Amino acid sequence: MRGWHDKYEQAGLTIVGVHSPEFFWEKPLAKVAEATKRLAIKFPVVQDNGFDIWRRYGVRAWPTILLVDRKGVIRYSHIGEGAYQKTEAMITQLLAERS
Helix, strand or coil, rough: CHHHHHHHHHCCCCCEEEEECCCHHCCCCCCCCHHHHHHHCCEEECCCCCCCHHHHCCCCCCCEEEECCCCCCCEEEECCCCCCCHHHHHHHHHHCCCC
16 A cells, blocks of 8 residues: 555545554554554554444455545455555556546
């Protein structure tokens, strides 16, 4: 996601990371802030300790990528690692669309 952020931010891509902790020790804000700094994450990361965002978007597993179009419609989802080329192709397709 860091690479896509760097490559497509100027074209209009907005990435928002959502941290839904799997384990209790992943819940403290300080740990999330430290990890985003250590991993050089430049996009915003929200903390979802109550899994409200997770449930709202129907997420079932870590990691899950959702691509939402300019109108707020989920147009693509991928659960798990992989499918990077397919995901990037969808990013470029959505960025090329006009609102």
